[in-house]
Amino acid sequence: MEGMTCTFAATATATATATPLADPTRFGSSTPYADALAGYAARDTVRLNVPGHAADPHAAPGLARFFGSDVLRMDVPPLLAGLDKGDGNPLAASLRLAADAFGARRTWFLTNGASQANRIAALALGAFRDAEAPVVAQRSAHSSFSDGIILGGLSPRFVQPSIDGWFGINHGVSPAALREALAGLGAGERPKGVYLISPSYFGAVADIAALAQVAHDAGAPLIVDAAWGAHFGFHEDLPESPLRLGADLVVSSTHKLGGSLTQSAMLHLGHGPFADELEPLVDRAFKLAQSTSESSLLLASLDLARDALQHGRDRIGDAIAAADELRDRIRRGGRFRVVSDTFDRFDDIVAVDPLRVSIDVASGGVHGPTARELLMERDGIYLEIATETCVVAVIAPGVVPDIARVVEALHALPIDADAAADVDAVGSVGALPAPGPLAMLPRDAFLRPAEAVPIEAAVGRVSADALAAYPPGIPNVLPGEVITPELVRFLKHVAATPGGYVRGAVDPTLATLSVVS
Template identity: 55%
Template sequence: MNTRTTDHRTHSPTDPGSGQLSAPYAEAVLAHAGRDWLRLNVPGHAAAPGSDLAGFFGSRITALDFPPLLDGIDLGPDTPLNKALALAAEAWGARRTWFLTNGASQGNQIASMVAPALGRTLVVQRSVHSSVIDGLVLSGMDAVFVQPSVDPEQGIAHGVTATDVAAALERTPDAAAVYIVSPSYFGAVADVRAIAETAHAAGVPLVVDEAWGSHFGFHPALPAGALSLGADMVTSSTHKLGGSLTQSAMLHVAEGPFADRLEPLVDRAFRLVQSTSASALLTASLDLARRSLFVDADATAGSVEAAGRVRNVVRALGRFGVVSDGFHAFPDIVRADPLRIALDTRAGGITGHEARRRLFRDHQIMVEVATDAAIVAVIGAGFVPDTDRFLEALHTLPSPLTESDTERSAMLQLPAPGPAKLTAREAFLSPTRVLPAEQAVGRISADTLAAYPPGIPNILPGEVITAEVVRFLQRTATAPNGHVRGALDLGVTRLRVVDGDTGHDPSRPEAG
């Protein structure tokens, strides 16, 4: 356990005795790999230099790929793993931190699983990641959903206000916790401090899905991290912009009024869902990412400067729009993540889907996501890509939209979800049947369906399927690079519905 009450930026990485200069777990794994082992254990490749894996990725990858429970690494007292976890807790300002090897999705599932110990109902931002809904299926909790603001021009959801959260808590006497997302997929930062104060005034903790904000707080130009603003539990998808390997993440519990209750619950839930074969490579990458974020503020400053330059050039050339320039119109947004570059491509005569396809195919440039109206590019903290190459390719894109294409693009708005009639778990476990999509309208969904990325569910288990949502998902599925997570087929032509209202108590109020 590690406690800390001051902002980590008050510490200098050159202070004598600063442990943040080390990466104890990664260094221990590297030293372990340097010895002449005869490996008669898992993984089965045994670090053999002649294996296909070693030939393809290089021998260092297989040499560093160790299983858990090794003396001198993660077994015994005061291990390099324990030291790495303590340093991560110190760096992010947590009471305790857990390393995750199944992404922030695992952290969201853990948070949802421990909530029933605190109350019966989770007050949840409706635009949470699908992994939170998966957690509701696992926990069986009721949910009261707080609707986010929606940008009708861009067709994207932002965040929620403290006022909206307070109203939801007022009608939820058995609330267990408040669960929000900040920042959003497009970089909108919520007023976490105000929402935390609202949750605490109601006697419940605040959980923040900060998957896209693992870098927050590590440079003055970045927004503050949710833990420093009063959040009680935070999921951090460190691999996204923090620099660790894909699928690695962290879960933090804050020092605060709920810490004594949350910490043992989280630790037990962590053991339920964490692999007993957690990857040493993923864990070491978390240790190294923490060190880089804490120690090298100059590198992060370079990333912020590079992203700002892209936005400034886009503004100066005038063809495309910068989505965050319109954030001031939404009361739930207090800041924008400077490492997120969300661009309105429709303003420049091309849909986001087509822009993404042409950037990938013609210029070998990958962006994070596309919608009908926009693309989102990201720059990882501590990294400076070739932004000139991106700007040149972006501004050489054709303008293929006809008037009807523009109308079609404008019509694809983010639809409001249908009303919730069952809990996610009730719907998931109910008897079901598969119907053609048009016949499923008006029925209760048994599945989670999400336009992916960003993975925000458009239909939840237990929600009534609407014609507007079906049209949105089908149009998303047919767009270039379009994908609907949870769909039974690529075109979303069939949907799984609850066969009758099994498990539905008509005397119980709707869950949302």
């Protein structure tokens, strides 16, 4: 089984190409940018440029005390010779190393997370092919791709992921479901692209090779949001990288499980049949979206994280062994269940990320968010997320946590008499209502004036907001879609259940909804 000349020059340095500009052997280092940055920081300099702390502990004593003087010295602006300026600079070399390590034709380093990568992907698709051509996207796409749909003026069509009604979570898309969604497009409609997610938040891995073939057969590139799979392909016991399975563009939230600093990420272009067309479009979108003052600290962390993944097989293996031990001890304990043990019920799941340990705490009489809060406050154990029924532990490559402490704390959680009722409420959510028709492009709906109307009066109106009921967290309506009676009933039902809420609603009580005026 997530001046004009200066702007261009600054952004142009943070990409890798297949040209000799990025020959990493020139520097004799496996982390050329990080090493060059450390060397620059060690020089005796007088800084009369930005950032304003000037790497001077006396000028910024608070920063120096909090972060240390070394961080100040390595916090430098772009466009410095010997770092990111000129042909074959260390940053270009680091980007080439990253592209090679991940199996990419080209890699971009990002300093605003995988959310930036999703928006770049959407903007690139906006310029790809006819303006009216649709994009087929997984309905549970991250909100940043929905933002990209608005920014890029895209016309979306959707394919539903599989949904686990018991746990109130969604997984991925099967090749059959994607094929059906593509066949349902209008006559002569060739999609701009297909956007899917793998792995899921819970570690479920979709059949990327088959999905890429389905997308390519329809003449469309496959974009994979692999925010949670930055480590894939770096150990034989991990799933393969989506790039090596045929994906054309891959979003990688490197800080999640790749080990870089928070808010750093990568975007990878594959070697597929659409690479020649996509590369200049992605690069143009990158220059639009990336800061002209990108953080040298985040860039260096990406360089270091890639090196650690590429040369850290044994450390990755240690983390996998620790995750296996945690799962085994939970099973033997008898009180809780491991969520991934039930993944064989879903034909869209072909593999599981072993570094994600999802625990069914409701089976042991504990409400998910309550379990997470107690473990943090009482035991100092921080888990990634919680749903009404589950908590998820993330064991990053190289991390070997105190498994005994975690298991002991889990089994010391008090039984919650109301937990069973909460779980029953999750299970009663039932089938999701079909989205209403798309009356106008999401971008048009977002930019038009909006008004709040009573929820019942919103039926038949065009939504100005994206609304997603939790559980399971799939957008039920997007800007531009018509609000239906079934949708209103569903949202009210979820909002009334224990732990249920609707993200994006202008009124948390759902007395009103925001519609296009």
